[in-house]
Amino acid sequence: MRIAVTGGAGFIGSNFVAFFCKNHPTDEIVNIDKMTYAANPMTLEFLEIYENHKFFKIDICNFDEMENILNGCDVVVHFAAETHVDRSLQNAEDFLTTDVLGTFRILEIVKKSKSLKKYIHISTDEVYGSIEAGSFTENSPLNPTNPYAASKAAADLLVLSYLKCYRIPAIIVRFTNNFGPFQHPEKFIPLAITNAMENKKIPLYGDGTQVRDWLFVQDTCRAIEVIIDRGKTGEIYNVSAHQERQNKQVLFKILSLLGKDENLIVQVPDRVAHDRRYSLSCEKIQELGFEPVFNFEKGIEVTVKWYERNQQWWKTVKDKDEFKKYYKNRYPGL
Ligand SMILES: NC(=O)c1ccc[n+]([C@@H]2O[C@H](COP(=O)([O-])OP(=O)(O)OC[C@H]3O[C@@H](n4cnc5c(N)ncnc54)[C@H](O)[C@@H]3O)[C@@H](O)[C@H]2O)c1
Missing domain, CATH: 3.90.25.10 (UDP-galactose 4-epimerase, domain 1)
Structure with a gap:
């Protein structure tokens, strides 16, 4: 299998590339990243040990380059995004460009592609907004409260529209706050x-x-692996560790x-x-057999x-x- 990962020099993307390369040595991993301020070139040095991994410096908004690189891939896991809420409050333009327009460009490629079997769209609990008590399910309405969350919600809605209009093989995954190695020190x-x-x-x-409900990044990688393997296209999966x-x-x-x-x-x-509390109900991903392994303390x-x-x-x-x-x-x- 050839799998393309966007944003693979960032925090979760790089952890996922390492995890997937290690666990699937016969698969080929294509890592696409623009190397914005959020990407540390030293992260790529850590990834060099994986022979089944290849890095390409590309902006996801560049349709031609993206179409060329995704040609022949079986799966795309789309992490690339502007992600820091505080920066989105100062200037949201890059968020709209990458998170919305960039996702639109990828969706257009997925729509045309003959090789792609799964498009995994990485989203966030922030699209639901804050909840005082209880947890959001995958059917809860979107209610973003900052420009970052709004740009992610807009992208999710685009994916849902492409699912309806063109029946693309998309799955949306919404995670709670991640933590672990390789996260930018602004977070x-x-x-x-x-x-x-x-x-x-x-x-x-x-x-x-x-x-905040904290999910260790290795568990996020395992959840995506489960979704690639047996996630149903057309579905949304919430993922949290209830911590x-x-x-x-x-x-x-x-x-x-x-x-x-x-x-x-x-x-x-x-x-x-500032959102007071995020919380997700995760029964759907549990039905696929996913349980987090790391508790917060570990x-x-x-x-x-x-x-x-x-x-x-x-x-x-x-x-x-x-x-x-x-x-x-x-x-x-x-
Ligand atoms: N970190 C979290 O707690 C968390 C929680 C839920 C969901 N998410 C989602 O997971 C994904 C990854 O988050 P992260 O924390 O690893 O982010 P990050 O900011 O650490 O990494 C983002 C990566 O995307 C790249 N990128 C940005 N714009 C690009 C473009 N136009 N073209 C190509 N690459 C580009 C950056 O260079 C960077 O390497 C995002 O979609 C985010 O919304 C993150």
């Missing part, structure tokens, strides 16, 4: 780990009681693992329209150790002017 958990290691203040939005934690609880855990003092935490003004230990052992990986990102400018603007005074 909540890696920022906390790396700032703590540098003895720098750790920003906590508002009162820190927002709840809800308040943001401040996550920070306390990280600091205790690193032996650092809780006074490194500094409250900063809350994100505008996953966070593995993650902290990875950032301790791979300091050059995140230091090269944090040392960039682009990151420093973003950080100063987002957290003035820190």
Whole structure:
């Protein structure tokens, strides 16, 4: 089988490429990434050991190059996206371009393709918005509350329309918050780990009681593997590990693992329209036989150790002017 992965130099995409190459040595993995600010070239060095993997620097919005590269592939797993909510609140243009237009271009190729048997569209719990109690099912209405989530919801709706109009072989997968190795240090958990290691203040939005449901990235990779194998086209699958934690609880855990003092935490003004809680009901993916393996405590230990052992990986990102400018603007005074 030849499988194309978009966004394979990013956080979840690179973990998935490594996971799939290891577990499916006779399959061929085509990795497509534009290498935006969110992609670290050092991640590709980690992937070089897999001989069944080939990297191509391509923008998913480039129809001709994408059509050429997807020609002959059996499966596409589409991760590539602009993903950071805070950046989408500053400027949403790239989100609309990549997340919506980029997805549209891929859908047009899938519509025409003779080789593709499955298009796995990677989405997020954020498309449902916030929920005070209970959990969203795959049939819950979409109610995004920030430009990132809106761009992902728009992409999901496009996929649904192509399913109806053209019967393309699409499956939508909606995950809760992921954590693990290779995540960009602008994101909540890696920022906390790396700032703590540098003895720098750790920003906590508002009162820190927002709840996220944490899924270790290896479990995400296993869920996608199950969906490639036996997911039904035309379906939507929610995926979570039912491990809800308040943001401040996550920070306390990280600091205790690193032996650092809780006074490194500094409250900063809350994100505008910050969703209070995300929660997904996952019975459909369970019916396919998927159960997460990592609990939060094990996953966070593995993650902290990875950032301790791979300091050059995140230091090269944090040392960039682009990151420093973003950080100063987002957290003035820190
Ligand atoms: N991280 C999470 O917690 C989470 C949770 C649920 C869903 N998701 C979804 O999973 C996917 C991957 O998320 P992530 O956290 O790994 O993101 P990421 O930001 O770490 O990686 C995104 C990758 O996409 C690439 N990319 C961006 N624009 C591109 C373009 N125009 N053409 C080609 N490549 C491009 C970037 O270079 C980067 O390597 C996204 O679709 C995201 O919405 C993420």
